[in-house]
Amino acid sequence: MTLNNEEISRYSRHLTLPEVGMGGQLKLKEAKILMVGAGGLGSPLGMYLGAVGIGKLGIVDFDVVDHTNLHRQIAHAASDEGRPKVHSLRDTILAGNSNIEIDVHNTRLDRENVMELFEQYDVIADGSDNFETRYLINDAAYFTKKPLVSASIFRFHGQITIFDPDSGGPCYRCLYSEPPPAALVPS
Amino acid sequence: MLPGVVGLIQATEVIKLILDNGVPLKGRLLLYDAMKMNFKEVSVSKDPECALCGISATITELIDYTKFCDAKPVTSAQEEFNSESFELSPFEFKTALEYDPTAVLIDVREQYEWEICHIDGARLIPTSSFDPKSSGLSKESSIYLYCYKGQRSIMALKELWKAGYTNLKNLKGGIDLWAEDIDPDMPQY
Numbered sequence A: 001m002t003l004n005n006e007e008i009s010r011y012s013r014h015l016t017l018p019e020v021g022m023g024g025q026l027k028l029k030e031a032k033i034l035m036v037g038a039g040g041l042g043s044p045l046g047m048y049l050g051a052v053g054i055g056k057l058g059i060v061d062f063d064v065v066d067h068t069n070l071h072r073q074i075a076h077a078a079s080d081e082g083r084p085k086v087h088s089l090r091d092t093i094l095a096g097n098s099n100i101e102i103d104v105h106n107t108r109l110d111r112e113n114v115m116e117l118f119e120q121y122d123v124i125a126d127g128s129d130n131f132e133t134r135y136l137i138n139d140a141a142y143f144t145k146k147p148l149v150s151a152s153i154f155r156f157h158g159q160i161t162i163f164d165p166d167s168g169g170p171c172y173r174c175l176y177s178e179p180p181p182a183a184l185v186p187s
Numbered sequence B: 001m002l003p004g005v006v007g008l009i010q011a012t013e014v015i016k017l018i019l020d021n022g023v024p025l026k027g028r029l030l031l032y033d034a035m036k037m038n039f040k041e042v043s044v045s046k047d048p049e050c051a052l053c054g055i056s057a058t059i060t061e062l063i064d065y066t067k068f069c070d071a072k073p074v075t076s077a078q079e080e081f082n083s084e085s086f087e088l089s090p091f092e093f094k095t096a097l098e099y100d101p102t103a104v105l106i107d108v109r110e111q112y113e114w115e116i117c118h119i120d121g122a123r124l125i126p127t128s129s130f131d132p133k134s135s136g137l138s139k140e141s142s143i144y145l146y147c148y149k150g151q152r153s154i155m156a157l158k159e160l161w162k163a164g165y166t167n168l169k170n171l172k173g174g175i176d177l178w179a180e181d182i183d184p185d186m187p188q189y
């Protein structure tokens, strides 16, 4: 894999950073990341992963853009109301960087589709908004041995960690063996 | 704006994993409080008894997640009192509190202990004057109890349980373990 001249110019500030360099930029280009959720977390996550030059991004979400999403789900414009969030986020990312390959999955993640989907990617980023999905993602990431970068928000609190039980770390269930009594989470 | 901050940290961690550079947020849970505008880091480790990744794991394939998330532990008055069934680790306790709209947090330590430290949002009902009848606590709410080490609160919890309260939780290890696991700024005494 190589970078074309447009990419070399686009990523030049990366290429001159010893922490990234040509080797690192190629790693980013080879990387395949699956994001679950194209809402509040997925918007900035996808926009930045696209901008820095991740080669392949998968986006899973089944929701459509609603007027009440616009104040925080910044990838979606007012003109996107009613469109699937995965399409709106894809277009926003591609408008900034058309070198990225984006696979959209306009569907709800469930136990029928999760394993096959996870197998195609290197890292899973969970920006989902409910406990059912969070446990599903955790278990599927464990079974497919994929590192899981997990983020969640509630009211004015946020939590971020990496679950990678394959390398000795905890999984989501190590922290939360049971879902909270009232599983209420806003998107 | 909160999701922006959190989503960007998430993106940073994804990129670090791909570059295999820097110190990844593994075994560490980063907590962000937008109102207080602070970050806290707590270390998290593998639970050897984890149902998924523990030594004797019971989950060996994907399960029914709707059912799993709907099933709440029910405590019936006929059951034997089993203090362990009410206990939550500091993490579980904190999460349950945040997500439970009917949560009421009760500190059963004494006034002088309360003055040293307490968990935000708690109400003080010392065990020395603890009486379910005069407590004013509703049986409709979920009652979360804590003390210093978890012993006094389980006694108070048992009193409530005998009085017919069913939705009860006890902070395992008390505020002492809470300070260690959740709030490193909290004094321990």
Ligand SMILES: [Zn+2]
Binding pocket: A165, A170, A171, A172, A173, A174, A175, B046, B047, B050, B051, B052, B053, B054
């Ligand atoms: Zn685990």
